[in-house]
């Protein structure tokens with residue numbers, strides 16, 4: 001069992017990584033001081049509920065005298081909506097949640113972002129615990145960004161609300177479809193590229209073992225990637241500065257994701273966004289073409305897309321990027337690569353450079 005600490009000011013918390021973590025959910029709640037006198041709510045999605053993961057959690061909670069309801073949402077990005085949130089608030093009300101209640105977010109990033117958003121807003125904020133079940137969720141479960149989407153724009157309504165703990169069961173990853181494993185690799189590659197070149201190289205050496213979900217390799221990947229994530233969050237919890245580097249690949253990635261109405265996974269969009277951002281870094285003279293080639297090779301090796309869908313017009317992409325949460329005054333904000341493991345934030349990238357890259361990378 002690995003324990004990593006997220007050192008946010010006020011209330012640091014642990015990330016626990018290992019096998020059979022879900023079956024011990026109740027014991028972890030006891031350790032966290034969660035009361036049996038209040039009712040709790042497990043939020044999960046239909047795919048996760050159909051696997052043994054949900055039952056492990058409910059058996060463990062019931063075994064230690066916790067009372068709870070379970071709310072199952074449809075899988076996919078469509079559930080990160082205000083409409084679904086409205087329904088969740090009614091569920092929370094009917095369940096009788098109070099200020100000592102805890103929401104348990106059992107699932108991937110969609111469930112984590114959604115359930116975290118409900119926890120951040122219900123009764124003006126109650127505690128929640130992240131129980132991530134996807135590889136990508138090593139990123140979403142840590143750091144406290146919670147949100148729902150607008151129809152064509154990601155995470156536009158949200159909050160910063162840190163979990164009480166992140167309880168990561170490596171066994172749960174064994175039921176993940178291959179496409180979702182690949183998708184999760186995108187954010188891990190991102191973590192290497194922004195701050196840890198050794199992690200980037202290690203990932204490339206272990207892609208096959210990761211995709212086979214080998215226990216030791218997966219635990220190491222999660223721990224090392226979470227360490228990068230939590231180190232950035234600890235420096236700048238509310239994205240006043242450096243935290244924006246976690247958005248590497250997301251300026252174009254989020255635009256593609258929203259405009260394609262969530263046809264591609266988040267990780268796929270981040271992947272093609274990282275390749276484009278690396279090329280933009282070359283265009284702006286920040287890094288050598290060799291670095292951009294390494295990024296593209298890594299994305300290809302992970303089996304992720306490298307190109308922006310041809311049907312998306314450059315104008316629409318640029319309009320969407322100007323509304324990115326990182327942008328102010330409608331400028332184009334990008335995280336750019338200097339070398340592997342080192343990035344800079346540029347809040348005013350010339351449109352002409354972005355257009356040149358979009359032109360080359362579409363298709």
Ligand SMILES: NC(=O)c1ccc[n+]([C@@H]2O[C@H](COP(=O)([O-])OP(=O)(O)OC[C@H]3O[C@@H](n4cnc5c(N)ncnc54)[C@H](O)[C@@H]3O)[C@@H](O)[C@H]2O)c1
Nearest residue numbers: 047075108109110111133134136139140145172175176266
């Ligand atoms: N808050 C953050 O900091 C942050 C960071 C990265 C991504 N995100 C968000 O996370 C979301 C993407 O997360 P994701 O890739 O985990 O997607 P997801 O939650 O949609 O999960 C992917 C798919 O796998 C299924 N699934 C989940 N766990 C499973 C398991 N163990 N076995 C079988 N199937 C399983 C889900 O039902 C879904 O169909 C996006 O909305 C993205 O914006 C947030």
Ligand SMILES: O=C(O)C(=O)C[C@@H](O)[C@H](O)[C@H](O)COP(=O)(O)O
Nearest residue numbers: 139143145154155243246247250325
């Ligand atoms: O934690 C962060 O900060 C990130 O940017 C992590 C991203 O991988 C993640 O997709 C996040 O949800 C994006 O946030 P947003 O503020 O750009 O919507």
Ligand SMILES: [Zn+2]
Nearest residue numbers: 187250266270
């Ligand atoms: Zn992301």
